[in-house]
Amino acid sequence: MLTRIAGGRVIDPANGVNDVIRDLYVRDGVIVDAPRDGERIDRTIDAAGMIVMAGAIDLHTHIGGGKVNIARALLPEFDRLDPMPAHGVCEPCTGGAAPSTLATGYRYAAMGYTACFEPAMLPVNARQAHMEMGDTPIVDKGAYALLGNDDFFLQLLASGAEQREIDDYVAWTLHATQAAGIKVVNAGGISAFKFNARSLDVDGEHPHYRVTPRQVLGALTRAIDGLGVPHPLHVHGSNLGVPGNADSTLATIDAAEGRRIHLTHLQFHSYGTEGDRKFSSAAQRIAEKVNASPNVSVDVGQILFGQTVTCSGDSMMQHRNARHARPAKWVVMDIECDAGCGVVPFRYRDRDFVNALQWAIGLELFLLVRDPWRVFLTTDHPNGGPFWSYPHLIKLLMDRSFRNEVLSRLHPEAATSSTLASLEREYSLYEIAIMTRAAPARILGLADRGHLGPGAAADIVVYEPHSDPEVQFTAPRYVFKDGTVVAERGEIKAVTAGSIHVVKPEFDRGIERKLDDWFRRHHTQSLASFKISDEEVCVCGRAPKLVTHACTHRG
Amino acid sequence: MSGLRLSLRARPPARVDGSALLPEKLQGQTLDAIRRIALPGWNEFHEVGELFEVSGEATDRLQIDQLDGSFDRLGALATAGTLVLRGQAGDLVGEGLRGASIEIEGAAGDYLGCGMRRGRIEVRGNAGHFAGSGRAGELQGMSGGTLLVRGDVGDRAADRMRRGLLLVEGDAGDYLASRMLAGTVVLLGRAAGNAGYLMRRGTVVLDQRPAQMLPTFNANGRQDLLAIQLLLRSLGGEGPRFSRLAARAGGFERWLGDLAASGQGELLVSF
């Protein structure tokens, strides 16, 4: 079947197209060239006057895995406030602070998002993460496997293993867990917490392995480049949330020594210690460094006011922050010589100085990092706020007067302690399309997503233009997923199953001998049980297909 | 009798959520309109007219007769008016109450007044477990208003209670005031085991010494506690048994705990 999306204003930064009126053609779920004369067009969607973009991609959103499920179980009081009764093709479920997988799929798709990446998949918990993602309908999924706090890696590093061996282990992990990238969370710190350390600076020594986070970051960034994994090492830095952590963040960038590195939820890592309250914005310093370091990309992790729940692998910092939990209940776990997790609910309040300044710092970062190809729109869902507040966030970026009007209603010192009020930048639609489509696809190595050229998957969003970007981005006129209209005006029309995106760099399988021995001596499952096959992950992930993206050796 | 009167005449096959039957919502509606209100059961909705005889006039006073325990959440979230329930009132009566007055001429089920914030509930008979507590999975119980039970309460009364007043003329089951956060409980009868377990703050006045005091409560001597005397005196209007306690109580044996939690709660045993 051939579908024409006719006459829309196409914004497709990956192909350099900015607001050009043209037709798009879709056949068998893929965007195709214009048909030859006389070829039958089965269906025409009139997009005249509307804005057409590729489906949006969220490269950092906690949608699946044990910690998210703990958060769901932890907070029934907010689920009760956000019921989603059965409606049309949608099954009943709940949203709330940590939404169900069904709600996640429905709400992302209704908003024009067609691919989501779970950033903190614990290797030992990978099956469950894939299952939860599998029960997240419509959108495509991928996940970054967590390394850098697992005892195998740390002992490898501590014993002075060759980089080649570390590369093999990283690649083996990507295969065994069916991941699309590698993330490190508080490098070495989660493990150090198991040895009763309560903080670990970038150059601090791990109490048992005597290695530093800098060494961990060095080894992992080298491995990612060496293996040619398209997504840079995804880094949740040291000292999350601690005033003064901007120094750690700058040191983290230096630890990459020019190799590619992605700093996630940068807002939580851009704090100074100036002022009476010993809490200040370091956004300017951080943004300057990012602007000057082309190897660095970032996502912001904007906070938005209201109830949320923070789900993190960073058990060390979550335990430390647990005293701020609201409601006052929280879960911290040490996990299987692999990693950890901490689930702590928060309520961000606009009249609270710290929260208001966090909000301002996030926006400063968005506006001060100049290259929209290197800064991504995230709230670190659900940690800084739910993903369904993205349209509001887009409005904050596109509309300076709205932004300043909101700022004026916050704790007054948020304005005086940050540069936000003076920042004039307003994002254009083109820049929004870059940061939510073209750039995430590029940085994840997704050749067939995030653009509208022939050969791309027909993940397409058609917006009715509106003077208020929040309205425009909340409920697009049409959302196509692999060519199927899955949502219209915010209402789900079809529930489809998304694909799983993975990378599979080549490596020397000899590493399995060492791993097998390690599993026997330390683990509570066998190496064979740990590994997830292609066939199995498609069952877990209910995926019609596994999309493997190319790795090209760099550096 | 003035006001609207519903008298149950047909037992629904499964529990029904009765939270739509609020005086403030029905006030001013015609009897026919009220008969057509649909109450959610289990995969079916029951019209009020099918289940109840409807009579009187819809004012700020609503009386429901012949209750048999098959309705949950009667009076939930009510903000104004008077709701009179006769018979077995069911579970979750007055859940999250915000200001109305509920009189139960009969008994109440479990979770009476759970999460109530303001207003008043009075039960002539007994109440089930978790009176004045909070909903399962949430952190806080009752956070305001007055809950008065003339009969006994079951286990875990005032569990997670945060503010307000729970008055019980009869006995209390196990774990009275478990995990209590703040607020006041006055019990005229006996408390069964483990009163005050994991209590953090708040005051529980006991007219009779429990058979056993948890070892994580420590005696803090005999005290006059003027504030408590004043409180008890202010309860004179709640009935003669409360005024007798106020008149009799010379002072209190004070126990502080639970030391397993933050330990700032007090059990006051009158003497």
Next chain:
Amino acid sequence: MPPSFATCPFCGLLCDDLVVTPGPAGLLAAGGACERARVEFSALGAASPSPRVRGRAAGLDEALDEAARLLGAARRPAIGGLDVDVGAMRAILPLAQRLGAVIDHSGSFAKYRNLHVVQESGLITTTFAEVRNRADVVVLVGDGWTKRFPRFVERMLVPAPVFAGDGGRRFVLLNPADRSALPADAECLELAVPMAELPVLAGTLAALAAGRPVSLDRAVTALGGSASDGLAERLARCVDWLREARYGVLVWSAADLEFPHAELAVQALARMLRVLNEKTRFAGLPLAGVDGDLTANAVQTWRAGLPLPASYANGTVDFDPHRHALPGRLARGECDLLLWVSNLGTKPVPVVDGVPTIVLGRADRTFDAAPDVYLPVATPGVDAPGHLLRGDKVITLFLKPVRSGSLPTAAAMIEALAARLEPATC
């Protein structure tokens, strides 16, 4: 060729070092198999069931037709059992929502003791490999760690804790338990307080761990001890051990805590863990995963956002352990049909007068009273592949079938049933 190992689905440990082969009297489980695994594999191996309608052998189509007829006629169906794998649960939930069913796991009461604590205070927990490699002080509550999890000691507590330094591993038994289940040379402190006194014991330990002034004499009296039995000294020593631990672990199995309001005792222990973690590391290990309880709950929680027990009545999903617990719903006569799905265990199916019952059950299960329809289904890890969550909640293992059988999976059976129902009208 090395042997192909099987993973045992019959307790929360999910041991993956079994060797299962066909024998004369059923399946022969060897390798790491414990006694329970041997019994279960053997029982399943010998069974050759057929569907039954009211006790009479029937063809699959006939039985499915009858089950679909009963389901179609039900207004207020309940779905219970749920000792099942992920695949079955994924099939059950859409059916539950389509039928507007109330749904609960057979072990909800036990599981809820922990969930209450998570939802109403929070918890610090750990997993098996951390226990194995790190734990230098292990506090054992009840006796489920040996009774319900036969190889827990062998697999997690016997291997030396390599990250614990040189001190080795010490044990505290809070309640009467079989000391001989532990390594013979292990240092062990027994408090042996009756299970019913756990709330007082837990509160006392939590207060002592926080350095609060608790009278040991009064504590001993409250715990039913006497001045001469040394309990006071042992309590004090226990608290020393708790505080000296470098990485302590507190192990309990919620199913053991069979006394009213047991969640409060767990909350006191959770409180103690919080206090201990201010200075050192000490984590809880709520041993679970029996009868698929964690699996059923996890799938319900991720798909709906709320745990079990749940109601899908009226096109919504609602969580309320008080109102939706299946035993209460059945006892009050509110359900007009019971669909019992259990492809892992053989717990008895509740029999309620006048309530038609459909059982999708294990091949070897028997009944005191024949259900209206019995549809034998494959057991994951025996006849069919499947996935289960392990007892420490984080690991999910793949269950590879040990034989190729002809029994349909529970998921396939549910889909066949759903296909026979009238199309949804909404």
